Amino acid sequence: MKKVLGPIGIIIIILVLLALLFIPKYNSLVTAEESVDSKWAQVENQLQRRYDLIPNLVESVKGYAKHEQDIIASISEARSQMGNARSPEEQAVANDALNGALSRLLVVVENYPNLKADANFRQLMDELAGTENRLAVAREDYNNEVQTFNKNVKRFPGNLIAGMFGFEQKEYFKATAGSEKAPSIDFSNSGKQ
Template sequence: HMKSKNLILIVVIGAILLLGGCGCGGYNKMVGLDQNVKGKWGNVQSEYQRRSDLIPNLVNTVKGAANFEQETLTQVIEARANATKVNINADDLTPEKLAQFQQAQGEVSGALSRLLVTVERYPELKANQNFLNLQSQLEGTENRIKVSRNDFNTAVQDYNTVVKTFPNALYAGMFGFKEKGFFAAEPGADTAPEVNF
């Protein structure tokens, strides 16, 4: 009778030590992956900020062209203003908030695309060195945005996989490790936006 009590006690202590060890290792891994996601999110925000900073110069350069369509410029300015209102804290990267951010930035992308298509009708702009420099910077920024979004999605996938697998899933929620959102693929997302003339 004493042997069975000792055996049960040893099994219970063994289980506690095993789960405790897994818990500490799993917790530390989740912390590391969470920090990686936050770092990648910072890079994403930085690239979108770079694009946002280019827009006023682009708009001012285009505004200088004779009779340039005001509606197109207004759409770019409004989309940029709306996008700057959607800020997400790195601690709150929920799928819903990320979708909101992506939609706002998508409106900026659409407005910029319309602007660049409209420029086709203005030969003086296509020959303007300042405009050509801004166009080149914008193209590079769009490529950096794509890369930083891909890096972010990879980091989120690694994090979500660890948070949702056993035994981490048992205590991830208790420690505040919740599933994070991804950037969804957009139509044509497999190619960088065309901004060539």
């Protein structure tokens, strides 16, 4: 009887030690994944806030810059693209398009001093600037959380547990190629009202 219990006891001890190693690592992966999802929700929250502010901003500008319809159309198109984006990569591309359209809008605003003085427009611009700041912080927080999660998924023994339970690396929210350059805008042929 002692000869049978010896190997069984050793197997049980090994299984308990493995469980003590794997269970905390599994739980830390679950926690890290939830943190990534939570941070992504914050990015989406700020993107939605900006998405919601833009129609009001566009309407404010429309009255002053009726002949700048191409810019207003590009903002509407970029906003639609943002609304349809699902993955961090798609949202990064849509975000870059929206940023470009908004920067062209700001050039239009510079051409209309009365618009810049309008209280509603100033309030919308302040809200948009605040949203952009919160969005930058949310993206940074998300990317930091993704980095932590991806390290856990890649490192031993996390890579074993991640492979067994289907944990996959997360995508970073990154700007698309060329977004570091400001868009070129030429209003030399457009007339002012």
